[in-house]
Amino acid sequence: MVKEQIKPMTSRERVLAGLRREPVDRTPVCNPTSVATVELMDLVDAHFPEANRNPEMMARLAATGYTEIGFDSIMPVFSIIQESSALGCKMQWEQKDNWPTVRMREPIWRDVEDVVIPNDFLTHPDTACVIECIKILKKEYGDDVAIIGKTMGPWTLGYHCFGVEPFLLMSLDDPGKTKLALERMKEATIQFGMAQIEAGADALTVPDHATGDLVSGEYYDRYLKDMHAEFVDLLPVPLILHICGRTVDRMNSIAETGIAAFHFDSKNKPQESMDIIEDRISLVGNINNPETLYAKGPDAVRDEVCANLDAGVHMVGPECAIPLQTAIENLTAIPNAVKEWHSRRESH
Amino acid sequence: MADLQDISNEKIRQEIEEFVENPDEIERNIETFARVRPLMQEIAAALIEGDDGTVDALTKQALEDKIDALEIMDDGLIAAMGVVGIKFRDNYIFVPEVLACARAMKAGMAYIEPILSASGVEPLATVIMGMVKGDLHDIGKNLCIMMLRGSGFNVVDLGVDTSDDEFIDAVEEHSAPILGMSALLTTTMPNMGKTIEAFIDADMRDDVKIMVGGAPVTQEFADDMGADAYGKDALECVAVAKGFLSVQA
Ligand code: B12
Ligand SMILES: [Zn+2]
Numbered sequence: 120m121v122k123e124q125i126k127p128m129t130s131r132e133r134v135l136a137g138l139r140r141e142p143v144d145r146t147p148v149c150n151p152t153s154v155a156t157v158e159l160m161d162l163v164d165a166h167f168p169e170a171n172r173n174p175e176m177m178a179r180l181a182a183t184g185y186t187e188i189g190f191d192s193i194m195p196v197f198s199i200i201q202e203s204s205a206l207g208c209k210m211q212w213e214q215k216d217n218w219p220t221v222r223m224r225e226p227i228w229r230d231v232e233d234v235v236i237p238n239d240f241l242t243h244p245d246t247a248c249v250i251e252c253i254k255i256l257k258k259e260y261g262d263d264v265a266i267i268g269k270t271m272g273p274w275t276l277g278y279h280c281f282g283v284e285p286f287l288l289m290s291l292d293d294p295g296k297t298k299l300a301l302e303r304m305k306e307a308t309i310q311f312g313m314a315q316i317e318a319g320a321d322a323l324t325v326p327d328h329a330t331g332d333l334v335s336g337e338y339y340d341r342y343l344k345d346m347h348a349e350f351v352d353l354l355p356v357p358l359i360l361h362i363c364g365r366t367v368d369r370m371n372s373i374a375e376t377g378i379a380a381f382h383f384d385s386k387n388k389p390q391e392s393m394d395i396i397e398d399r400i401s402l403v404g405n406i407n408n409p410e411t412l413y414a415k416g417p418d419a420v421r422d423e424v425c426a427n428l429d430a431g432v433h434m435v436g437p438e439c440a441i442p443l444q445t446a447i448e449n450l451t452a453i454p455n456a457v458k459e460w461h462s463r464r465e466s467h
Numbered sequence: 468m469a470d471l472q473d474i475s476n477e478k479i480r481q482e483i484e485e486f487v488e489n490p491d492e493i494e495r496n497i498e499t500f501a502r503v504r505p506l507m508q509e510i511a512a513a514l515i516e517g518d519d520g521t522v523d524a525l526t527k528q529a530l531e532d533k534i535d536a537l538e539i540m541d542d543g544l545i546a547a548m549g550v551v552g553i554k555f556r557d558n559y560i561f562v563p564e565v566l567a568c569a570r571a572m573k574a575g576m577a578y579i580e581p582i583l584s585a586s587g588v589e590p591l592a593t594v595i596m597g598m599v600k601g602d603l604h605d606i607g608k609n610l611c612i613m614m615l616r617g618s619g620f621n622v623v624d625l626g627v628d629t630s631d632d633e634f635i636d637a638v639e640e641h642s643a644p645i646l647g648m649s650a651l652l653t654t655t656m657p658n659m660g661k662t663i664e665a666f667i668d669a670d671m672r673d674d675v676k677i678m679v680g681g682a683p684v685t686q687e688f689a690d691d692m693g694a695d696a697y698g699k700d701a702l703e704c705v706a707v708a709k710g711f712l713s714v715q716a
Contacts, residue, residue, distance in 0.1 A: 409683035
């Protein structure tokens with residue numbers, strides 16, 4: 120909701136208002152997932168893989184989302200693997216030009232009994248790094264910018280720890296066991312989320328890849344809807360659920376969880392998505408990554424931004440982790456396009 | 468021309484009626500299943516259900532009844548995978564269900580494979596498949612592999628994060644006429660082109676047909692990289708591989 124008479128807001132106020140669907144001075148620009156690009160790494164001398172493991176470097180690289188690109192939030196987790204590493208998964212840290220990943224072909228768990236959250240889960244270097252980084256960012260930018268943390272949901276942890284195929288087969292063969300495994304894994308989501316809130320996070324992204332590219336909408340209802348609603352009760356900051364890929368068939372269920380916002384992918388049309396959520400939650404998104412941000416230019420980016428704004432999407436940003444080779448000018452095109460759109464509207 | 472009512476198995480009739488929409492595909496499936504014997508239809512129905520126990524038992528029974536292993540593979544297992552591929556492409560089923568069907572296929576093939584190789588029956592061809600360097604998304608590639616195997620190809624799976632050398636060595640070792648590469652990341656897509664370069668440098672580019680795929684890959688990108696073909700889903704992957712063979716023949 121945009122009211123012309125509203126007084127200028129800080130980036131932080133704008134994002135927090137956007138998450139509550141309250142009036143804003145202009146639509147917040149926000150990426151609840153990674154902003155890292157190779158160009159930005161060079162700019163602040165904080166490169167992958169170190170920037171995923173060293174809190175100062177992580178903070179430096181994350182802050183470029185605000186200082187260089189002009190987003191209204193800072194979200195410092197560039198991967199989806201910090202907690203999986205702390206859970207004991209085999210890691211592939213990769214190089215400057217690729218994201219680190221879990222070797223899902225060498226899973227660490229086979230059965231529910233194996234699901235144990237280690238005692239050092241929050242002091243493991245790869246989770247502690249994020250917590251430490253949030254403290255740094257809070258201190259340096261916390262008054263002006265929304266600091267968003269990230270804690271992975273149990274479904275994605277399941278892919279990492281059981282391996283995607285064994286986990287998906289278990290979900291079909293033994294729903295009871297799968298639910299139990301999710302119940303146990305969700306402790307990791309809650310612990311890591313709480314620790315980031317204590318460190319100063321204003322909001323949390325919760326990625327949980329139950330996407331239409333992999334599983335049915337009925338799966339979302341069966342396994343995750345109630346659990347996501349429970350996260351809303353247990354984690355006392357606004358939550359942004361992230362599921363990339365096709366999700367329109369489960370957006371109604373997502374809206375029913377009471378989550379503050381949903382970060383949606385370009386495979387779902389802005390207007391169609393807005394119609395489904397019916398003002399129950401906020402939407403963040405959905406500028407296409409591989410085709411638009413990575414491969415096209417600022418004009419194409421502007422068109423997608425406008426499509427979102429025209430549909431009334433509450434916060435605008437990329438659909439998922441920004442491709443690492445994306446040009447900075449394509450990213451700055453997002454806030455620029457948002458500002459242009461608003462000034463066009465005011466002059467009417 | 469056969470008619471739906473010519474198929475004796477009710478489950479197969481229902482599957483075709485409910486989930487197959489494309490007229491050519493309807494016709495092809497009716498032709499196939501109307502022709503095959505009831506036990507093969509039963510095997511196919513169990514595979515489509517993802518019921519590996521039943522596929523296991525029925526395959527064993529069919530072999531005991533002296534039905535030819537090749538017939539069981541073609542008329543039971545492969546025919547069923549065709550329906551599975553269509554249902555997945557058209558979003559009637561999702562990855563877990565397809566994985567269960569693949570497991571059922573494997574249960575049947577566990578009996579068939581040793582018989583076929585002992586009797587010297589050749590697969591259609593060998594296909595080398597792998598995710599390019601740096602890419603660990605393997606669900607789509609694995610579905611392609613299943614459909615290729617489910618269509619009679621022998622597939623060597625190089626897994627994820629495959630280097631140029633691994634691709635080259637595998638093509639050489641297996642004298643494979645077809646290579647498939649998959650990438651899901653913009654950061655790893657260019658590695659397709661690098662691997663193709665490596666084949667040129669190794670003087671092997673003419674020995675192998677190269678197909679590429681994965682969500683961000685497009686026909687245009689495939690052309691730029693110098694690939695021979697692009698496929699947008701697992702069914703196209705099979706069609707492309709078959710197309711390579713007919714060109715060679
Ligand atoms: C599931 C998923 C994951 C899983 C992967 C599990 C696994 N073992 O595969 C997890 C959660 C672990 C994951 C991790 C990451 N992911 Co991911 N992931 C996805 C997601 C949601 C679905 C991909 C998928 O499996 N689709 C289903 C399969 C069946 O489709 P498919 O792979 O396209 O395959 C079909 C066709 O393409 C074709 N095909 C495939 N291969 C081939 C080959 C040939 C020869 C042919 C002919 C055809 C063909 O047939 C298949 C069957 O029909 C996509 C989003 C999306 N909508 O695509 C993001 C996505 C691919 N991921 C993305 C990212 C960024 C990541 C991470 C970097 C996240 C991070 N920040 O850490 C990591 C990187 C891992 C790595 N280094 O590889 C981005 C990539 C963006 C980019 N610019 O490159 C995407 C596009 C999300 C987005 N919208 O931005 N991911
Ligand atoms: Zn994503």
